[in-house]
Amino acid sequence: MSINNKEFFQKLSDAVVEMDEDEVITLSNEIVAQGIDAYDAIDQGLSHGMEKAGKLFEEEEYFIPELLLCSDAMYAGLDVLKPHIKVNAHGVKHKVVIGVVEGDTHDIGKNLVKIMLETSGFEVFDLGRDIPPQQFVDKAKEVNADIIALATLMTTTMDGMDEVVHLLKKENIKDRYKVVIGGGPISQSFADKIGADGYAVNAADAVKLARRLVSDPSEVAV
Structure with missing residues (x-):
């Protein structure tokens, strides 16, 4: 993975933590436009950001309203990225x-x-x-x-x-x-x-x- 991709994922993670839904959507669209792997963006960007938000909640730096806004930002990114995930289907599904x-x-x-x-x-x-x-x-x-x-x-x-x-x-x-x-x-x-x-x-x-x-x-x- 290039440094450029890592930077995208970090910005995506930060935008989720900062509850910036518009920025999440902008970054997600840019990731799609550049052909960056959508699954990796969800895993290392959106999911990573929600994990950080969860820790802030546990440490009582964030509360329920902040956590909900973080999740709104995450789901906004998922709406953009999910259709572009390459599905790995191998015949019979478990x-x-x-x-x-x-x-x-x-x-x-x-x-x-x-x-x-x-x-x-x-x-x-x-x-x-x-x-x-x-x-x-x-x-x-x-x-x-x-x-x-x-x-x-x-x-x-x-x-x-x-x-x-x-x-x-x-x-x-x-x-x-x-x-x-x-x-x-x-x-x-x-x-x-x-x-x-x-x-x-x-x-x-x-x-x-x-x-x-x-x-x-x-x-x-x-």
Whole structure:
């Protein structure tokens, strides 16, 4: 990647953090015009900016209004860039059921993961946010999913992830699905503790993990 591209991505990230929707749109259009990879722009620009905004929120430098304005800027950029992503389709699509666990209504991170999975050739069934554990299991059985992806940004709702794994084991169907988890308070040690098959720190990492899990079922580590 050239220095020019890196500078574009950094400006895009900064514009998201600065809640500058117009600048995000301008930069995104320029990225498209110059033929710069749209997926990389989302990953290293828009997503990076939202991660920074999330940290500012955690540090109480930003509050809900600022975070919402950052997300508005990010989605404005997504509207421009998403149609220009080169989809990597390889015949049969692996299926992912994704959602934010019950009690949590934060879905920006989940939405980014969904977009990047779709553009990487996965068929994604998005349940949305505040989803009860049984609903993940039911949907996975309904669509014959390969992966169940669970997200949360709250420590108080992490137990919902554990409950999904518990329900799968209770029905003796855990071996049918790979369970991946992610979000601010989540760690690899928590994934190990509840018996999940992997943990992703961000959207790009989630795609890499998903690819590994469906290409080599024996590999479960990140």
